[in-house]
Structure formats: C-alpha cells, structure tokens
Amino acid sequence: MSDIITAGILVIGDEILSGRTKDKNIGFIAEYLTNIGIDLKEVRVVSDDEADIVAALDALRGRYTYVFTTGGIGPTHDDITADSVAKAFGVSIDHHPEVVARFKERFKNPGELNEARLRMARIPDGAELIQSATILAPGFKIGNVIVMAGVPSIMQAMMDIVAPKLKSGVKMLSESVRANSREGDIGGPLRAIAEAHPDTIIGSYPFLDENSKPNTNLVVRSRDQAKLTAAMDAVKTMLAGLKAAS
C-alpha cells in the first residue's frame, strides 16, 4: 500500500550505551509518529563512532521513508553526527553561512565564537536547517534523514518544526480494553480473533492491577475504523463469554 509511511530512529551516543543517560527520546518520537500517521518500524542506538553511525544510517535510510537521528550535534569532539551524515550521503560539509551569521549575532564577546562553537554551524551540503530563535545548534534535514539534538526539550522543539513538512500516512487507529483476565486465560481465543481479523493488529499487555492481581490490557489497532470495531467487538464478546463461564 502506497499510503504507509515508515520511519526508523537512530539514537547516537556513548552516554546511552553506558547507561549514564537514560534515553527519553525514543518513546517521545514513537508516540509522536503514531499520532501523525507514520509507522515507526525500527530503532537503533549506536556509539559516537563514525563507521557505526554511517552503517546504521545507510541501513535505515534505505529501508524506511524517514530516519530520525538524535544526539551528537553539539560543540565537542564527540559530536560527530553531522560529519557522519555527510559521509553517508557522500556530500561535503562546511560552516553554513546562515548559521554563522546567527552565531555572530549571538556570540559577540571576544573569543566566544571559537572553533568549538563554529563546529555547531557545520551542515552537510544541501541540507535544510531545522531551527528557531530558541534553538542554538540547528538540526537539519537531508534527503530522508532528519538530524536532531539529543537534549529532549530541544529535540521536541525540532520535531514540531519538521513534522508539518513530512508526508504522513493514513493514521493508525487504536482502541484498548482492560480484560480483567490473566493473559494465559485469553491467549487461545485471542489468537483465533487475531487470525479472523487480518487487517488489524491485536496486542496483549499483562500488568499487575490495583489489587496486585495479574491482569491484561488488550489493544486493537487498524487503519480502518470498521475493521477495528469488528475486531474489538469480537474481543469484548470473548471477554464477556469468559466472565459468564467463570
């Protein structure tokens, strides 16, 4: 189907892999993309290593409509995302005149606009800037790759800027129901319902409820409201049948 728009996320940073920083961006972007009708298909986290970044970038950008990266666009030696993206696309990278002009406005004290800060103005040739008055180091979009900051508040601002420019697909609809049953008691009938409703995705998520009893949330997703409703009706009928039998 041509109206399915897909995406991958590439999180870049040693601090995530060492566990020192707990990623908050994957969940945010995942939910954001779902809300605008883009299917997130895969996430990768790699270290601050050019070869690793380029390999992951090439794998993801060839496979999905969009790739969103977070991290590695600051002023220090371990910020190598922009250079890695330029390498993956085979384009040159240099100080972007518009960013340099903004930095000159902002850093007026002697020595402030140093080489480290100018590093944040390095943008691959042909990229479109993602910036606003409140964003210091800009993100950018080149081809189908959207490069964003790692700091969650800045990344979120960048998503808001770039999202309206993206193709979005038919939105995935979703409804959920609390089963008041243990997952193991509904697995069999649920599989039958899933098989009978092929254009829906039925997920089963166990949790401990407020009485510390094993319980289950069931989520039905589909791009077609009628099919979603039919599958959810089947789920509810199944649950009512279990209750009557117990």
Next chain:
Amino acid sequence: MSDIITAGILVIGDEILSGRTKDKNIGFIAEYLTNIGIDLKEVRVVSDDEADIVAALDALRGRYTYVFTTGGIGPTHDDITADSVAKAFGVSIDHHPEVVARFKERFKNPGELNEARLRMARIPDGAELIQSATILAPGFKIGNVIVMAGVPSIMQAMMDIVAPKLKSGVKMLSESVRANSREGDIGGPLRAIAEAHPDTIIGSYPFLDENSKPNTNLVVRSRDQAKLTAAMDAVKTMLAGLKAAS
C-alpha cells in the same frame, strides 16, 4: 584486546515502536552491563515480526560477545521471540519437560494449563533455562543469546540469575566533573586533551544547572586507572585555567 567483552540489546515489541509502552529495559541493562565490565555496543528495537527479529538477532549475535533480548515470551499470539530465536539458530523448538512439569504443579484447575500457557514452555532445543520460583515464563540462554521477559521487574530478576554466568571484561572506570562552563567554551581544549589521552573516552554532556545556566558535565572513562587519572587531571587543570582567565 581479548579482555573486552561486548554486547548488543534487542528489544522486541510493537508496543515500544507505537510509543504506547515506554521502554525501561535499555537503560537498566546498559547500566548493569557497565557495572559488570561488559561494553554495550548497540541496541535495536524491532516489531513482533519473525523476519525482523531473526535478521536483527543474526546481525547482533555475529558481532558481539552477548546479545540480550527483552519481550515476546508470554502466552499470546504476538509472543514469537522463542520461535524466532530457534529459527535464527536453526534448531527445533518444543515444550520443555522441566517447564511443563512446573506448570502442571502451578496450574491445577481444569483448563488452566491451556495451549496459550503451554506456549510459554516452548524452549529452543539446547537452550539453558533462566528461571526461579517467582518467574512464571522462563527466559533462556542459547549460544551467546540471552532471552528475557519484557516486563521490567521480571527482566531484572533474570539479569541477576544470568549475570554470574557471563564472562566479564576489565571494568570500565569512570570519573566525572562539573565544568561550571558552557560546552562551547571548553570544546577546543577538551578536544586537545582527548587527543593527548588516546586510551580514555572523554564525554561532554550539557545541562541547565540550578540557576538555569548552561553548564556541562565532563566524564572521563578508561579501563586503566592511571590513564584515567592523568586525563582527569588534565581536564581539571584546563577548567582551572578557564576560571582564572574569566
């Protein structure tokens, strides 16, 4: 160096990619591995799709000493991790007699030990169980792949069981210092220090401090305490020099 033990994480689940569930396992495992001297090199998140799981598993298990998976070992139709792992390793999968025996003890009411619950006893041929009295669906280890639950509390219990059996490397040591400087002011000298101390990894992490001022944490990591100390001394001397000059 033969004493570097590496790892990858494979998170399996549509609920993570849709943003409905926010992953808490990557950060936990990352920190855990760092603490026992295993280098986490890469993380991937894929959907509940056999081909995707097998492809990611094969990529990671060929590249790293260990692969840790989370998710997809419950009783419902979307729990396909065990079957996917068996397929990746080219081994058969069947109900494990030890797990079935435990389930028979536990589920004594008529109909309770149904096909869905028995699904949780399906273990690839040759795998070693990861279980305890408090874990219902066991995890398992086959080759260099460790298969764990997606529910954080259960996954954490499984990590505690499996960790003592793993090879661990020379632990990565780490020290951090608060720079009381903006990242852009220290990027230049920090790069020089990083280049002069090749057996260390120097990370720079900007944050807003308690006065909402841009500040930076600097983290030096190395497996060699003397080299770590030398690099950290250089960082502190650099920071003191900046302070004296300001």
